[in-house]
Each structure stands twice: as structure tokens, then as C-alpha cells.
Amino acid sequence: xxxxAKNRAPHQAHCKDCSLAPLCLPLxxxxxxxxxxxxxxxxxxPLKKGEYLFRQGEAFDAVYAVRSGALKTFSLSDNGEEQITxxxxxxxxxGLSGVDTQTYPVTAQAQETTSVxxxxxxxxxxxxxxxxxxxxxxxxxxxxEIRDDQQMMLLLSKKTADARIATFLVNLSARHxxxxxxxxxxxxxxxxxxxxxxxxxxxxxxxxxxxxxQQGGLLEAQGKEVRILDAQQLCAVAGGTMLD
Amino acid sequence: xxxxAKNRAPHQAHCKDCSLAPLCLPLxxxxxxxxxxxxxxxxxxPLKKGEYLFRQGEAFDAVYAVRSGALKTFSLSDNGEEQITxxxxxxxxxGLSGVDTQTYPVTAQAQETTSVxxxxxxxxxxxxxxxxxxxxxxxxxxxxEIRDDQQMMLLLSKKTADARIATFLVNLSARHxxxxxxxxxxxxxxxxxxxxxxxxxxxxxxxxxxxxxQQGGLLEAQGKEVRILDAQQLCAVAGGTMLD
DNA sequence: CGTATTATTGAATACCATCAACAGACGTGG
DNA sequence: CCACGTCTGTTGATGGTATTCAATAATACG
Numbered sequence: 001x002x003x004x005a006k007n008r009a010p011h012q013a014h015c016k017d018c019s020l021a022p023l024c025l026p027l028x029x030x031x032x033x034x035x036x037x038x039x040x041x042x043x044x045x046p047l048k049k050g051e052y053l054f055r056q057g058e059a060f061d062a063v064y065a066v067r068s069g070a071l072k073t074f075s076l077s078d079n080g081e082e083q084i085t086x087x088x089x090x091x092x093x094x095g096l097s098g099v100d101t102q103t104y105p106v107t108a109q110a111q112e113t114t115s116v117x118x119x120x121x122x123x124x125x126x127x128x129x130x131x132x133x134x135x136x137x138x139x140x141x142x143x144x145e146i147r148d149d150q151q152m153m154l155l156l157s158k159k160t161a162d163a164r165i166a167t168f169l170v171n172l173s174a175r176h177x178x179x180x181x182x183x184x185x186x187x188x189x190x191x192x193x194x195x196x197x198x199x200x201x202x203x204x205x206x207x208x209x210x211x212x213x214q215q216g217g218l219l220e221a222q223g224k225e226v227r228i229l230d231a232q233q234l235c236a237v238a239g240g241t242m243l244d
Numbered sequence: 245x246x247x248x249a250k251n252r253a254p255h256q257a258h259c260k261d262c263s264l265a266p267l268c269l270p271l272x273x274x275x276x277x278x279x280x281x282x283x284x285x286x287x288x289x290p291l292k293k294g295e296y297l298f299r300q301g302e303a304f305d306a307v308y309a310v311r312s313g314a315l316k317t318f319s320l321s322d323n324g325e326e327q328i329t330x331x332x333x334x335x336x337x338x339g340l341s342g343v344d345t346q347t348y349p350v351t352a353q354a355q356e357t358t359s360v361x362x363x364x365x366x367x368x369x370x371x372x373x374x375x376x377x378x379x380x381x382x383x384x385x386x387x388x389e390i391r392d393d394q395q396m397m398l399l400l401s402k403k404t405a406d407a408r409i410a411t412f413l414v415n416l417s418a419r420h421x422x423x424x425x426x427x428x429x430x431x432x433x434x435x436x437x438x439x440x441x442x443x444x445x446x447x448x449x450x451x452x453x454x455x456x457x458q459q460g461g462l463l464e465a466q467g468k469e470v471r472i473l474d475a476q477q478l479c480a481v482a483g484g485t486m487l488d
Numbered sequence: 489c490g491t492a493t494t495a496t497t498g499a500a501t502a503c504c505a506t507c508a509a510c511a512g513a514c515g516t517g518g
Numbered sequence: 519c520c521a522c523g524t525c526t527g528t529t530g531a532t533g534g535t536a537t538t539c540a541a542t543a544a545t546a547c548g
Contacts, residue, residue: 010541019333033371062372075396075401077483077484078483079484081402083394083397083398083401083402085394085397090497091302096386096387097387097388097391097394099383099386099387100384100385100387100388100391101391105391105394106394109480121400125376125379125380125383128374128379129373129379132373133371135369135373136369136376139369139386140343140344141341141344141385142340142343142383142387142390142502143340143341143342143343143386144344144346144392146340146341146386146389146390147341147344147345147349147392149343149390149393149396149397150319150329150349150350150393151326152393152397153327153329153393153396153397154319154321154327154399155402156397156401157327157400157441157442157443157444158325158444159328160535161536191493191494191495192494192495193494193495195259197401197524198401198403200400200401200402201536201537202536202538203494203495203496204495204496204497204536204537204538205535205536205537207495207496207497208496208497208536209499210273210495210496211496219530223494223495223544223545226269237325239322240321240323354516381538404503404504405503435525435526435527436526436527436528437526437527443504445504446504446505446506447526447527447528448504448505448506448507448527448528449503449504449505450527451527451528451529452504452528452529454527454528455528455529465525467513467527475496
């Protein structure tokens, strides 16, 4: 079955050919080990925008690595309000928060056409016994998520609206860069509403801050297309510097 | 060396005798396996109030389970402000956020006289290969921390000061209950300042909310001694109900 | 091409932070 | 044991930042 190599997008069928391997679970695996991991990975049809990868409350049985596209995860609290817990780009792992209760505590939904690698957790666990590198990487991924979430707590509890959005953009920029895309220009996969939800801000505030950043010459934005003009100052704002 | 059994406090030297085992890493381990875990655990002298268990930036080489007392973890951001990332009660595990970078991203400091079990991570990792139950439990603990941190993100991004503090107290109450202590009366190990820092509120706000809760008959508090009078309504407030 | 959704902008309000003053607790040492 | 200073906690007054409400503009989608 000939699968044409579409640019740099990771549409190929195996970890060892995947451009994302150095960012993903296979990181630092030997080629043979990569094949072993590859054997348990399932690659289904892509999800269309709005489709669900898994839903809050469903039985946990696999984690997922994003191959292309983007997803958001969110939870619905008792009083029905949605809290977005993260946006997920290629190479990032989803679903690990379901290990504890054996139930996904969040819903994962595609922000655009998205393909993922499904990794049955039972089998991953078994394989991790034989592959120390894999075991370590899995721990590292979880550890990093804890660290990132705690950074997020800092953002939410101490930073101003300006700093939150600057941080958000700088973070996205860095993640794009790590994947070989432009650090200064990219397309947001999420709406202003979703940005606000994620950052603990009202939509209107997000909009205002975007406007203010553009007036200040920090960036250029039309709709979801963003171009960072002054990365340095954006970082400064992200760090807590106020804009005058 | 005769070590007197002081009430229910887990001062004994082995996991299999520890009253916290069902909440801690040994959960669901066979007795023999518990001994294996026990062999790698180091139990040092207790920390006095204010002493550090580990510091932000130090090389990561162990995780710690709290045996008695309480600790806080916090990180210092670039601009020097402290963000408390958590308070840790007996049976809870600290340090897992250091796995990724092999460096602790937070400082852990004793809130009172505190004893911990040190678990060298290398050895824990090796042992987890042989003990599936242990491996799973370790994953569960990390998974739960991710979930808890995301709950915290919800709290910080959506809840009012009243709801934050109610949630905080309800959560503490539940954790006390799980350890066999009173659900309605306990002593806070942290200052109002630290509560505020953790919840993203000013000290004054914390103080005011405590006062308001007392006026509303929800609780009784003098200093760090707290007694919950109306758990039901406290839960309601924690869920988002406003107090009139 | 029209409708629905999303984004922007303005005005008024609410919530919490900050500033300031004071009270109470704690610990130290006289 | 009490006096003292410091740290922690409480309370009041004020102001700032972000929310909410409302209206309009732009974009996406069938």
C-alpha cells in the first residue's frame, strides 16, 4: 500500500519513519525497540473537526499521541461549565489523566482534522517492562505534564490578562518551533472564546488584549492567523512586565 | 530498638506495619512485595518546621512519601515571587515533578515537624519492573496529581474567593477523613498568607472570607484551628453557590 | 447569499487587590 | 514572669482590573 510522503507531515505508518519520534514516546528508543512499540500502536482514520477522541467518563484503555492536527481537552464541572485543560499539538500525549480512575476525567475533541496514534495502555505498560527507555519516557511525559500544569496554576493565580495571553502565545510559539514550524507566524487552532476559557478570562478581555498588543506593535493578528512582531517584548510581558 | 507505637501515628519502621500503606505506594502490594519496597526506602530523622526536604534546582534522585506532619511545595518564578503548588499530608508523594528534567522544579519545606520516607527513584524504577502493582500505583499517583492540578486550574480560573476557600476546606476535610481523622475539626498547617498564595488570593481576602463564613455559621475558626459547622452548605459554596 | 457563529468595541458594574491601621499571637530575652 | 518586638491576622477605605451587559462588525458555513 503506497502512502505518499506528504511534505513533512507524519502520515507514514511507523514510528521509526515518523518525524515526531524525537518529541514523542519513541524518544531515545533503539530502532528494534521502536518496532516493538510500533506493533502495539493503532492508527485509525483521521478525526474531523469537532469529533471526539474520548469523552469524560468513558472507560480508560488507551493513551493517544497526536500525529497531525490539534485537539483540546476539557472537563465539565458539576454545574455544567466547561473548563479547557489543554490544547494538544502533534507529538503530545493525551489521556494519561485517566490512569488513576480508569476513566477519562476529560473529553478530547478535535480542533481541526486530526490524526492520532492510539496506544492501548495495558500493552504499553507491559512493553515498558522490557524497555527501560520507554518506561522512563512515559514517566517523563507525566512528570512534565505535572510541571506544566503547575506553571499554569502560577499563571492563573498571579498573572494579569496581558501576561496570560503573552505567555500563551510565547508557549505556542515555542511548541511550534520545536516541531519545525515558524516561531513567529502560525494559525491558532482555537477560538478567542476557547483561549479565554483556558486562561480564565472573558472572551471580551482576550479580544481587548489582542487589540492592545497589536496597537503596541507586539503582534499582528487577523482572525486566527497570528504573527509575532516583537518576541522579546512579548516575553517580557509574559514574565509580568506591564504594558504602558 | 523499641519504638513505642504512638497512637495511630506511623512511626514504625516498615511499610507492612504502616497505617498509611493503603493510601500510599504499597497499596495493593502483597506482603512479600511490600518488603521489597521497604528495602529501598530510607527513613531519616524528622524535619523541623521550616527545614527543606529538597530545593528547586537540586538534582532529582528520590521521591518522598510523607509519614507524619505536613509540607508545602512552592516554586520561585523569574521575578522572584513564590507560588505554592501544594500542601502535602501523610501518605502523599512528593517530588515526582522532577522526573522529567532530573531536577526538582519546586522546593519542599516542612510546615511542622515532619517525617518522610525517602524512595530513591532509580531503585523504585528498577523495582517497578518486577512489581506490576507497584508500577501501576506509581502511574496512578502521577495520574491523580495531573487530575488534581487540573481541578486546581478550574478553581483558579473560574471560582470566586468564597468558592476557592470553601473548596480548599472541603478538600482538606476529605483528606483528613481518608486518614482517619475528624472531617469537621482540624488544624491548618499553613498560614492565611500561604492559603492566599496557594489559592491566588490576597491575605486580606482570605481573612475576610473566613470571617464571612463564620458569620454565616458555616464554620468556627480561631487561628489555625478550624471546625466545620455546616459541611453541606460549605460544599454548596465550593461548587459555586454564592453566599447571600 | 443569508444566517449563525465568532469577534470587537463601549459603558457600567463587581470583585478582589492594595493601602493603611490596628489587634492579637508568638517567642525571646531581660 | 512580664516586657518587648516581630510576625500574623483582622478590619476598613479606596481603586484597579477584568467581568458583564449590550450593540455592532466580521467571519464562517450551509
